[in-house]
Amino acid sequence: MTRFAFTVEYDGRPFMGWQRQAHGPSVQQAIETAIHAVTGETAVVHAAGRTDAGVHGIAMRAHADVEKPIAPFRLMEALNARLRPDPVAILDCAVVPDDWHARFSCVGRSYVYRIVNRRAPLTFEQGLAWRVIQPLDTQAMHDAAQLLVGLHDFTTFRSAHCQSASPVKTLDRLDVAREGDRIAIHAAARSFLHHQVRSMVGCLAMVGMGRWTAQDLRAALEAKDRAALGLNAPPDGLYFLRAAYADADTATRT
Amino acid sequence: MTRFAFTVEYDGRPFMGWQRQAHGPSVQQAIETAIHAVTGETAVVHAAGRTDAGVHGIAMRAHADVEKPIAPFRLMEALNARLRPDPVAILDCAVVPDDWHARFSCVGRSYVYRIVNRRAPLTFEQGLAWRVIQPLDTQAMHDAAQLLVGLHDFTTFRSAHCQSASPVKTLDRLDVAREGDRIAIHAAARSFLHHQVRSMVGCLAMVGMGRWTAQDLRAALEAKDRAALGLNAPPDGLYFLRAAYADADTATRT
Structure with a gap:
């Protein structure tokens, strides 16, 4: 048996999310089906993060165990052909x-959330970004975002379906940057709660629109109550960006 | 009658190109149909550049004449709803x-061509970039590109279907820049021949792969013969970026 680690890019639009579902296609199922086609084996693919329906992956990390002797490069090429x-x-x-585990060995995760801030509908970015019509004050968003950085109880920013043992997490980074009508929000933490990035982005958008002050955001955080959430941003703009591992060389070698 | 100038973004994937075609959908037809839905009028939409099938627009400029009295902002909103x-x-x-004409008043056109330089197939960029598997030496590409800048007979880089009166054009800019596995090639000129950008990009890719030297590119240019072309890049990576007009304020006001 050999354990293979993968770096995976995917367009979340046609999928019900990362995780295998009874009722629709998933990224996990697509890769497991490809592994079966290549090796004849029924492998289970584990990922650093189980992204929701419509959320994308730029460099998701995952692993699977394979019995068949095969070189990593050949496996990668064969999987890409079958995918x-x-x-x-x-x-x-x-x-x-x-003993390397894409999920349990992961010590850091980062996401980027993409907003296109304009009136006109999206064309080639349809489903790949969140279009926000109201002009957003990105400096105000960035400043307010810093209130969320650090160790907090993120209950307000957590989906009702979140399975995490604790709502207390340390947010390492939440940066808002604009380039023309493109806004990118970078978030990094050891781990995130379900819907946490989308919920934080939604509330930052409220600040950017001028509907919330930074103080309103702080009050929402301190409420520790999902009902205090201003807005949950749609999945379209969310990308799993990177996963970090303590042993850097196992995470990058081909 | 009022003449309206439009800035248009489009995803070229579902279209047979900008220009109205008998055998399939076009960007021109989509906008003309929207104008008809909004005004009841049969307007003709003229563009700064008539892009090919699968080529995209980031800020194409176009114009149409409308009889119905309507404010520009309202027309834009109504067209976007109908599109x-x-x-x-x-x-x-x-x-x-x-007398302002999107095509005939245009004094400068620029394109960007996007390459993703990697082995893995594209996911969310499928149809939006050219994937090149062979590692490309972008510095060699950029250096060779400078041989094409200036006044030349671009017959080698011109489609057999090109309707331009002369193959002699002045290329103002051809820059190649890499960021990770993303390569962007910027081209600017008063006007381009049919397939000129894709033909130049294809030959620069030959240089980047090491299959051509800069001298081979110069020889291809000097041959003034379509048969000397190394490679025509696919439409997927090509975007009409910007059109320039002598009277800057007519080209930017909403």
Whole structure:
């Protein structure tokens, strides 16, 4: 048995999310089906983050165990050939120790959320960004975002379906940057609650629209109550960006 | 009668190109149909550039004459509502003088061509960039590109269907820049021949792969013969970026 670590890029639009579902296609299922086609084996693919329906992956990390002797490069090429026409691509494939786990060994996760701030509907970015019509004050958003950085009880920013043992998390980074009508929000933490990034982005958008002050955001955080949430941003603009591991070399080798 | 100038963004994937065609959908037809739905009028939409099938627009400029009295902002909003679900968006709409012409008044055009330089298939960029598997030496591409800048007979880089009176054009800019596995090639000129950007990009890719030297590119240019072309890049990565007009204020006002 060999454990392979993958770096995966995917377009979340046609999927019900990362995780295998009874009622529709998932990224996990697409990769597991490809592994079966290549090896004849029924492998289970574990990921650093289980993204929701419509959320995308730029460099998701995942792993699976394979019995068949095969070189990482050949496995990657074979999987990419079998994944077509699904919009899922294996960018990197490496052999990792048997105790390396894409989810449990992961010590840092980062997301980017993309907003297009304009009136006109999206064209080639339809489903790949959140269009916000109201002009957003990104400096106010960035400043308010810093209130969320650090150790907090993020109950307000947590989905009712969140399975995390605790709502207390340390947010390492929440940056808002604008380039023309494109806004990118970068978030990094050891781990996130379900819907946390989208909920934080939604509330920052409230600040950017001038409907909330930074103080309103602070009050929402301190309420520790989902009902205090201003807005949950749609999945369209959310991308799982990167996963970090303590042993850097196992995470990057092909 | 009022002449309106539009700035148009579009995803070229579902279209046979900008220009109205008997055998399939076009961006021009989509906008003309929307104008008819809004005004009841049969307007003709003229564009700064008539992009090919699969080529995209970031800020194409166009114009049309409308009899119905309507404010630019209202016309833009109504057109965008009618254009759905086609991936075409009016980003800007302004009243211009009756002799302003999106094509004939245009004094400068720029394109960007996007390459993703990696082995893995594309996911959310499928149809929006050219994937090149071979590692490309972008510095060699940029250096070679400078041989094409200036006044030249671009017959080698011209489609057999090109309707331009002369193959002699002045290329103002051809820059190649890399950011990670993303390569952007910017091209600017008063006007381009049919397929010129894609033909130049294809030959620069030959240089980047090491299959051509800069001297081979110069020889291809000097051959003034379509048969000397190394490679025509696919439409997927090509975006009409911007059109320039002598009277700057007519081109930017909403």
